Amino acid sequence: MERIGVGLIGTGFMGKCHAMAYGAVKAVFGDVPVIDRVALCDVDQGHTRKRAEEWGFARATTDWRDLLANSEIALVSITSPNGLHREMAVAALDAGKHVWCEKPMALTLADAEAMTQAAAKANGQATALGYGYLRNPALQYAKRLIEEGAIGEAFDFRGSVDEDYMADPDLAWSWRLKAREAGLGTLGDLTVHLISLAQELMGPIASLTAMVDVVHEERPVPGGHERAKVENDDIAHALLRFASGARGVMTSSRVAHGRKNGLKVEVHGSKGMLWLDNERMNELNLYLAEGPPERRGFRRILSAPHHADYGRLCPAPGHGLGFNELKVIELAELLYGVTGRPSASVTFAQGLEIEKVIHAFARSAAKGQWVRVG
Numbered sequence: 001m002e003r004i005g006v007g008l009i010g011t012g013f014m015g016k017c018h019a020m021a022y023g024a025v026k027a028v029f030g031d032v033p034v035i036d037r038v039a040l041c042d043v044d045q046g047h048t049r050k051r052a053e054e055w056g057f058a059r060a061t062t063d064w065r066d067l068l069a070n071s072e073i074a075l076v077s078i079t080s081p082n083g084l085h086r087e088m089a090v091a092a093l094d095a096g097k098h099v100w101c102e103k104p105m106a107l108t109l110a111d112a113e114a115m116t117q118a119a120a121k122a123n124g125q126a127t128a129l130g131y132g133y134l135r136n137p138a139l140q141y142a143k144r145l146i147e148e149g150a151i152g153e154a155f156d157f158r159g160s161v162d163e164d165y166m167a168d169p170d171l172a173w174s175w176r177l178k179a180r181e182a183g184l185g186t187l188g189d190l191t192v193h194l195i196s197l198a199q200e201l202m203g204p205i206a207s208l209t210a211m212v213d214v215v216h217e218e219r220p221v222p223g224g225h226e227r228a229k230v231e232n233d234d235i236a237h238a239l240l241r242f243a244s245g246a247r248g249v250m251t252s253s254r255v256a257h258g259r260k261n262g263l264k265v266e267v268h269g270s271k272g273m274l275w276l277d278n279e280r281m282n283e284l285n286l287y288l289a290e291g292p293p294e295r296r297g298f299r300r301i302l303s304a305p306h307h308a309d310y311g312r313l314c315p316a317p318g319h320g321l322g323f324n325e326l327k328v329i330e331l332a333e334l335l336y337g338v339t340g341r342p343s344a345s346v347t348f349a350q351g352l353e354i355e356k357v358i359h360a361f362a363r364s365a366a367k368g369q370w371v372r373v374g
Contacts, residue, residue, distance in 0.1 A: 004338065005038040007067030007097075009088060010079030011051045014102045014130065015042075018077045019055040020324050021331040028312050028328050032335040038072045064088060068095040075338065078102060082188065083181045086111040089348075090118040093125055098338050100331070102130040104188035104358075105351045107180075112348075112355040119348040126337035128330070128345035131196045131354075133263060135329040135344070137307035137321065138284040142267070142274050143201055145286065152271030157202050157240070157248035159265045161194040162256035166216070166234060173219040173228040185232030187212065187358040190263075191252040195357045196346065197265050198250070202242050205357050207372050210238035212365035215255050236361050261323075282320040 008018055022035045040057040041064045042048040052060040064080075067073050068091055076092045078085060078101040086106045092099045099119075106112040119127045133139065146154050175181040182188070199205060215234040218227040234255045240248035256262065263278035272288040282303040289296065302318040305311030309329050313321055330345070337343035346354075356373050364371040 002033055003036055004033040004074050004335070005036040005070075005072040006075045006077065007039045007041065007070065007073040008037075008055075008057065008077040008079070009041045009064045009067065010077075011040065011042040011048060012079065014079040015051075015077075016055070017324055017327045018079055018100070018331075019051075019057075021327045022077075023056060024328050025331045025335065029332040029335075032332055033339065036072070039067055039070060041067055065091070068092055068097065074098060075100065075334075081175060081181060082183050083107055086115055089115050089127075093118045093122045093127075096123065096125065098126045098334070099348075100128045100130075100334055101348075103192050103351070103354075104183060105129055105348070105355050107183035109355055109359045112352050116348045116352045126334060126343070126345065127348040128334040128337065129348065129351040130327075130330070131193065131346045131351075132323070132326040132330040133193055133278060133281075134196055134200055134346065135309065135326045135333070136276075136278070136281055137303045137310040138276055138282060138301070139197065139200070139265075140309075141301070141303075141307045142265075142276060142284055145274060146201055146267060146269070150271070150286075150288070151267065151269030151273055154202060154267050154269045155246050156268040157198055157242070157246060157266070158268070159194045159198055159248070160251045160262060161190045161264070162251075162253045162259035162262035163190060164255065164257050164259050166254040167257045169216045169219075171219060172222045173230070174222075177219065177228070177230045177232060179231040182232060184358055184362060185214075185230075185234060186252050186254040187233055187236050187361055190254060191236055191250065191358055191361065192354050193263055194250055194252060194265070195354050197263070198240075198248065199354070199357075201265065201267055202244065202246055202248065204243040204353065205240050205248075205373050206243040207241045207370055208238045208357070208360055208364055209370040210236060210361040210364040212236045212361055233362075236365075238361055238364070281322075281326075282318070 037057040039059040040052040049060040075098040212233045235253040237251045266275040274286045284301040304317030333345045360373045
């Protein structure tokens with residue numbers, strides 16, 4: 001397939017990320033199809049037309065079904081609010097389109113299962129979910145070190161993901177705080193990323209016990225003096241047991257003052273440990289328990305062309321990749337899947353396994369006990 005037509009639903013933060021990736025992917029990965037940006041969709045025609053011109057899309061529409069009826073479009077990006085993911089994704093698969101959908105996958109586990117079933121019934125279409133942090137060359141090198149036994153037996157995982165976009169208790173109420181429209185809170189928005197990294201490095205999570213809480217229980221309604229109830233979680237913490245027998249700890253918060261992209265992971269092993277902080281995503285920190293004790297210490301490994309995919313974007317070590325560059329790598333992996341090649345995309349089937357974990361958090365917190373994932 002030398003060319004592929006794409007349609008993009010949504011013009012917000014992640015919509016722009018997808019648009020930028022579509023514009024860059026062929027220049028970065030020469031072995032992918034040429035992207036034809038066919039149509040952009042959002043609810044306001046004037047705004048969508050303006051963004052279409054800026055982002056290089058040929059047409060603008062306010063009806064996402066136009067994208068599904070368009071024979072020029074083979075791949076649909078879904079960056080709409082969470083509550084629309086299931087309907088759009090299932091309809092796109094039924095229409096024979098490949099689908100790139102942002103996380104969280106869906107509002108409920110039942111919705112995620114329906115999306116996975118639709119993908120399984122599809123006629124060879126590729127699916128991918130927006131887990132770009134997995135494509136970080138530093139993270140992938142950490143995985144390689146663990147697999148090679150550099151830190152010995154990996155027996156303990158510690159991870160946190162904290163941001164402060166809801167930290168202000170007087171921040172206005174929005175749809176993101178309503179269960180029917182957003183689903184879970186920090187679990188769906190942030191914790192899913194931490195789970196994706198944990199399972200990439202340590203394998204499947206088998207069981208957990210969790211605490212899930214709302215911190216700011218009400219927020220002001222825009223344009224008035226009323227306050228509305230917050231219906232989903234601000235913080236979520238858990239103790240974990242991996243299928244391998246390793247144990248772990250996860251903490252997450254959307255009300256953590258000062259944290260912007262506080263996605264951190266540590267893996268402790270019998271011969272050393274490693275850690276990565278995504279606010280410094282081009283640095284992997286490695287400690288090896290070898291040599292004279294007085295010479296031991298953490299080594300800081302800067303991402304460089306000899307780390308997978310970094311060299312595609314930058315020929316110079318230590319110059320650094322960012323969030324949007326990881327999105328380009330994520331898209332390239334999807335395009336490999338579209339063209340029938342091996343792909344590291346998080347498919348709907350794999351994404352369902354992440355959804356099972358966040359819903360196990362919620363189930364454990366409600367029951368006050370350990371639960372099996374699944």
